[in-house]
Amino acid sequence: MHIQLRFKPAEAAPEDAFQLLLECHVRIREFCLVALRLARQVEAPPHERSEAAGRLTRYFTEALPRHVADEDESLAPRLLQAGLSPAGREALAEMSRQHADIEALLAALLPVWSELAAAPGRHPALAPELAGDSERLAARLEAHLYLEEQSLFPEARKLLPPEEARAVLAEMRARRAPGTSPRGKGGEP
Ligand SMILES: [Fe+2]
Numbered sequence: 001m002h003i004q005l006r007f008k009p010a011e012a013a014p015e016d017a018f019q020l021l022l023e024c025h026v027r028i029r030e031f032c033l034v035a036l037r038l039a040r041q042v043e044a045p046p047h048e049r050s051e052a053a054g055r056l057t058r059y060f061t062e063a064l065p066r067h068v069a070d071e072d073e074s075l076a077p078r079l080l081q082a083g084l085s086p087a088g089r090e091a092l093a094e095m096s097r098q099h100a101d102i103e104a105l106l107a108a109l110l111p112v113w114s115e116l117a118a119a120p121g122r123h124p125a126l127a128p129e130l131a132g133d134s135e136r137l138a139a140r141l142e143a144h145l146y147l148e149e150q151s152l153f154p155e156a157r158k159l160l161p162p163e164e165a166r167a168v169l170a171e172m173r174a175r176r177a178p179g180t181s182p183r184g185k186g187g188e189p
């Protein structure tokens, strides 16, 4: 019997908008952990603190706004157009409200991370406020991701016509093209 010894490498699944959105959720959860560790670790060397604070600043000013735009600007209007159920519409409205809440929390955290990136020795003075705000951010983001993953994306996946899902994907890629502003045309982080 002939046994095939050479295996064809598994072909990568074609990229799909929902798959990319869920990959963003993995990164959001990772950065929440970075934020919590930065706030709580009292022994970390200053350069590590500074580096973590810089990464948090970049992630939450550049990458997260792109993900929010993917959902609010690319996905939401197409779902409404496609005839989302009343429960789905409620989840969509709640999603956008939560985006605004999260942005407000970040408005308090971003200056603190910037300060720590430049002056990691300020950690003892900033830690109490940082810990509370980081815990609030992580809890709100987890509840938010859960809402999207449980109450919105499953229906959205079934509902969105393939050409509309491809259009969402194309807009997501365009947002991440080199030289593109995080908040889209004309916006600043
Ligand atoms: Fe979201």
Ligand SMILES: [Fe+2]
Pocket: 021, 025, 067, 071, 145, 148
């Ligand atoms: Fe999301």
